[in-house]
Amino acid sequence: MKPIALTGIKPTGKPHIGNYLGMYRPALSLMENYLGMYFVADYHALTSMHDSAAMRELVYEVAASWLALGLDPDEAIFFRQSDIVEIPEFTWILSCFTSKGLLNRAHAYKAAVDENLALGHDPDEGVNAGLFFYPVLMAADILLYGSDVVPVGLDQKQHIEITRDIAGAFNRTYGDILKVPEGIIQESVMKVPGIDGRKMSKSYDNTIPIFAPEKKLRKQIMRIVTDSKRPEDPKDPEGDNLFALLRFFANPERLEEIRQLYLQGGAAYGTLKKELAEMILAHFADAREKFEDLMNNKNYIDDVLLDGAEKARQIGRPYLDAVRKAMGID
Ligand code: TRP
Numbered sequence: 001m002k003p004i005a006l007t008g009i010k011p012t013g014k015p016h017i018g019n020y021l022g023m024y025r026p027a028l029s030l031m032e033n034y035l036g037m038y039f040v041a042d043y044h045a046l047t048s049m050h051d052s053a054a055m056r057e058l059v060y061e062v063a064a065s066w067l068a069l070g071l072d073p074d075e076a077i078f079f080r081q082s083d084i085v086e087i088p089e090f091t092w093i094l095s096c097f098t099s100k101g102l103l104n105r106a107h108a109y110k111a112a113v114d115e116n117l118a119l120g121h122d123p124d125e126g127v128n129a130g131l132f133f134y135p136v137l138m139a140a141d142i143l144l145y146g147s148d149v150v151p152v153g154l155d156q157k158q159h160i161e162i163t164r165d166i167a168g169a170f171n172r173t174y175g176d177i178l179k180v181p182e183g184i185i186q187e188s189v190m191k192v193p194g195i196d197g198r199k200m201s202k203s204y205d206n207t208i209p210i211f212a213p214e215k216k217l218r219k220q221i222m223r224i225v226t227d228s229k230r231p232e233d234p235k236d237p238e239g240d241n242l243f244a245l246l247r248f249f250a251n252p253e254r255l256e257e258i259r260q261l262y263l264q265g266g267a268a269y270g271t272l273k274k275e276l277a278e279m280i281l282a283h284f285a286d287a288r289e290k291f292e293d294l295m296n297n298k299n300y301i302d303d304v305l306l307d308g309a310e311k312a313r314q315i316g317r318p319y320l321d322a323v324r325k326a327m328g329i330d
Pocket of ligand 1: 006007008009010041044137138141142150151152156159
């Protein structure tokens with residue numbers, strides 16, 4: 001059997017180009033050499049999202065995105081996290097091998113505490129225990145199936161380290177039962193700029209959503225922030241976020257032409273934004289059509305996810321049984 005590459009995406013926002021370049025594409029490209037296990041991390045979303053209608057819709061959108069962007073459910077195992085009944089049980093078990101101090105230092109929790117302290121609030125104000133346990137839940141996701149590699153963005157690196165730590169603690173107690181996974185960190189494509197030049201992220205509201213209606217997508221691209229240089233002025237392509245985005249979508253010859261226009265003068269931001277919009281629409285033309293079809297056929301998505309959950313549980317169940325046996329609770 002092929003080694004397992006596993007990764008999850010939280011259904012907390014509409015999939016955007018930063019997700020695609022940093023996450024979907026590299027994860028799917030591993031499928032040649034790995035059995036891909038991909039899932040919609042709805043339990044993780046629950047730490048921050050308590051709107052049931054939005055949850056339902058976003059789970060479908062993220063699922064449809066995976067499928068539209070090329071995930072073949074006959075080749076990969078594709079599922080929804082909350083369909084795996086073993087996950088909450090395993091999370092509890094693993095929590096008993098997780099040092100609390102380690103969780104105190106986890107980035108997301110620490111950031112929430114630091115923000116409270118800066119405001120003079122109680123350190124844990126507004127922090128639910130789910131956020132605190134987030135890394136343990138993620139360790140359960142990874143360790144349940146004996147995952148070999150976990151492709152993630154740089155922001156998830158600490159979570160992989162915590163997972164390895166938890167697996168090590170368990171194995172030191174009970175013997176080599178859990179597979180200690182390797183992270184595959186996508187450093188190079190992490191820095192996809194948003195329309196304001198900061199990292200593209202839902203929390204900055206600066207994304208270019210892949211599946212938005214064409215008009216909205218074009219409008220968002222036209223909002224990319226540039227400086228006030230005139231077309232004839234020479235410009236530095238390196239510090240420019242429009243150029244950084246063009247870099248991902250222009251073919252090498254065209255990119256070089258554009259680079260020369262920047263350097264020598266002649267690059268008009270408005271025209272180049274329109275060109276970028278064309279490139280993005282062309283690049284995602286098939287995926288956008290497929291996404292539409294899928295969103296009009298949610299029963300199909302349900303079937304695919306349930307089928308995937310069954311396959312995932314077939315892999316996960318024996319691991320959990322072995323864990324329980326090792327602990328003397330079989
Ligand atoms: N925490 C990840 C994120 O925010 C999502 C995730 C949940 C995940 N479980 C995982 C990623 C397991 C990789 C493996 O992006």
